[in-house]
Amino acid sequence: MPLTRKAYRAAILHSIADPAEVGIEASYEYFEDGLLVVENGQISAIGHATELLSTLPADIEITHYQNALITPGLIDTHIHLPQTGMVGAYGEQLLDWLNTYTFPCESQFADKAHADEVADIFIKELLRNGTTTALVFGSVHPQSVNSFFEAAQQLDLRMIAGKVMMDRNAPDYLTDTAESSYVESKALIERWHGKGRLHYAVTPRFAPTSTPEQLTLAGQLLGEYPDLYMQTHISENLKEVEWVKELFPERKGYLDVYDHYQLLGERSVFAHGVHLCDDECARLAETGSAIAFCPTSNFFLGSGLFNLPMAEKHKLNVGLGTDVGGGTSFSLLQTLNEAYKVMQLQGARLSPFKSLYLATLGGARALRLEDKIGTLHAGTDADFLVLDYNATPLLSYRLKQANNIAETLFVLMTLGDDRTVLQTYAAGKLVHQR
Known part of the structure; x- marks a missing residue:
């Protein structure tokens, strides 16, 4: 089978631990200008685009997304x-x-x-x-x-x-x-x-x-x-x-x-x-x-x-x-919108990073699949999403007011739904295109 290698450039965010156990700051990795490299259905590298681009072959196909966020499936x-x-x-x-x-x-x-x-x-x-x-x-x-x-x-x-x-x-x-x-x-x-x-x-x-x-x-x-x-x-x-x-x-x-x-x-x-x-x-x-x-x-x-x-x-x-x-x-984005309210009604907080964890790595751990899915670590299955910051007029306008990735993530989870998902990849293959 020929080696298929592709790269995807955008803002990239994934959970790497439960915020309840390690604190919010240590629970995620965020690359404002990130690169995700996929080989034969698996992720082979993730990091800052400026650091990774020089390591790639000259002829690799790179898809560059503007105003978008890549997350795990x-x-x-x-x-x-x-x-x-x-x-x-x-x-x-x-x-x-x-x-x-x-x-x-x-x-x-x-x-x-x-x-x-x-x-x-x-x-x-x-x-x-x-x-x-x-x-x-x-x-x-x-x-x-x-x-x-x-x-x-x-x-x-x-x-x-x-x-x-x-x-x-x-x-x-x-x-x-x-x-x-x-x-x-x-x-x-x-x-x-x-x-x-x-x-x-x-x-x-x-x-x-x-x-x-x-x-x-x-x-x-x-x-x-x-x-x-x-x-x-x-x-x-x-x-x-x-x-x-x-x-x-x-x-x-x-x-x-x-x-x-x-x-x-x-x-x-x-x-x-x-x-x-x-x-x-x-x-x-x-x-x-x-x-x-x-x-x-x-x-x-x-x-x-x-x-x-x-x-x-x-x-x-x-x-x-x-x-x-x-x-x-x-929509798990809409489900997280409701989850936030469940916590509010009990006088508790649900941070956007805990929400991200629940929908990705937390689910993978519940299923004992965290070595395969739920993060974007090298060696895991290339199951990932491209979320569109301009999916709706209101989302686009609201995200222009966001000051950091925490606020951006929370807005995606409150205003986002199926329209926010631009593309879905499974095992490195495009399985949904909006």
């Missing part, structure tokens, strides 16, 4: 493929919303043509919004995962997904059995896990929709394939938390249900965690598990405010999730 640690068609559905809290909108929408994914169509729309939306890696719920149908992975593989994307396991407390047309969920998940793992940049996640929807038998088999799958992911929901809504107590009276609490069935671990990601207690945060951190913080969805469904300072106190890995269709936008 964004990482969405919680999103539902089959809910694309009912995003922005009106007027319910979690449990009613599932029954009224979600389950009927998910029922269509046994059909390959439908699953293929939605997978195509879904991936285009992710890339348009600058999301290069996502942890994705399919439906209960294996076809939802096959369609998604087929589309992701064509673009060489780093994606993680799983078939929902759900054998009770859902409509008959949408349930599997403990045994069928195990067999179907295993077949998907064998077909897709580790193929290219794809990974599989064992996906019990949430404790109320799985019998003890199904949760046992979910834990068994994790034991059989040690580098699998596990994704589910936890403590999103107060009625849901009460329901779990009724269904599992023998367990200490919601997290203890998952703990008992051996679903906690270094690649386990629990969505929401709005109503966790200190002990549960400590246990998640101890097992290396992560939380997906989904502010847009938590506001939209009236679920509550995630306590990020409590998670930080326990050094718990936290990523960011759009949670489409409970969330109303594929």
Whole structure:
């Protein structure tokens, strides 16, 4: 294969550590006139353009962006493929919303043509919004995962997904059995896990929709394939938390249900965690598990405010999730706009550099992929974005008033959306152009 080497010149910014651990100044690298060098799908160099240009061959292709910022690709640690068609559905809290909108929408994914169509729309939306890696719920149908992975593989994307396991407390047309969920998940793992940049996640929807038998088999799958992911929901809504107590009276609490069935671990990601207690945060951190913080969805469904300072106190890995269709936008920039407000309502601050961390390196750490994605370090996958300072008239005008990169970044996160993403690159290839 011939060596492909290209360079990209613009302002460049990436997270290199969690601001909560090292302080804001030590948490990022910023090059006002930077250069990113890409070779065969990986980043080979990053630095000041003036220092790097002289090290490059004379014939290298250099793309120079004016009024733009290069950042790592964004990482969405919680999103539902089959809910694309009912995003922005009106007027319910979690449990009613599932029954009224979600389950009927998910029922269509046994059909390959439908699953293929939605997978195509879904991936285009992710890339348009600058999301290069996502942890994705399919439906209960294996076809939802096959369609998604087929589309992701064509673009060489780093994606993680799983078939929902759900054998009770859902409509008959949408349930599997403990045994069928195990067999179907295993077949998907064998077909897709580790193929290219794809990974599989064992996906019990949430404790109320799985019998003890199904949760046992979910834990068994994790034991059989040690580098699998596990994704589910936890403590999103107060009625849901009460329901779990009724269904599992023998367990200490919601997290203890998952703990008992051996679903906690270094690649386990629990969505929401709005109503966790200190002990549960400590246990998640101890097992290396992560939380997906989904502010847009938590506001939209009236679920509550995630306590990020409590998670930080326990050094718990936290990523960011759009949670489409409970969330109303594929944009992680818009999700960060909401995350800022969640902190404001709790009398806490969310700095733009912590926001950048959550959407990039924090998500990568939650997924144990920080050696591959989430930064622009040499040796990582060339998944990156070009953000356009002139994407809208208001953004352009507002950024002219910005005095430093902190202010610029914050404005991008409050006024930015899919229009701000000029280009998205995955493994060094252009996969979206506005």
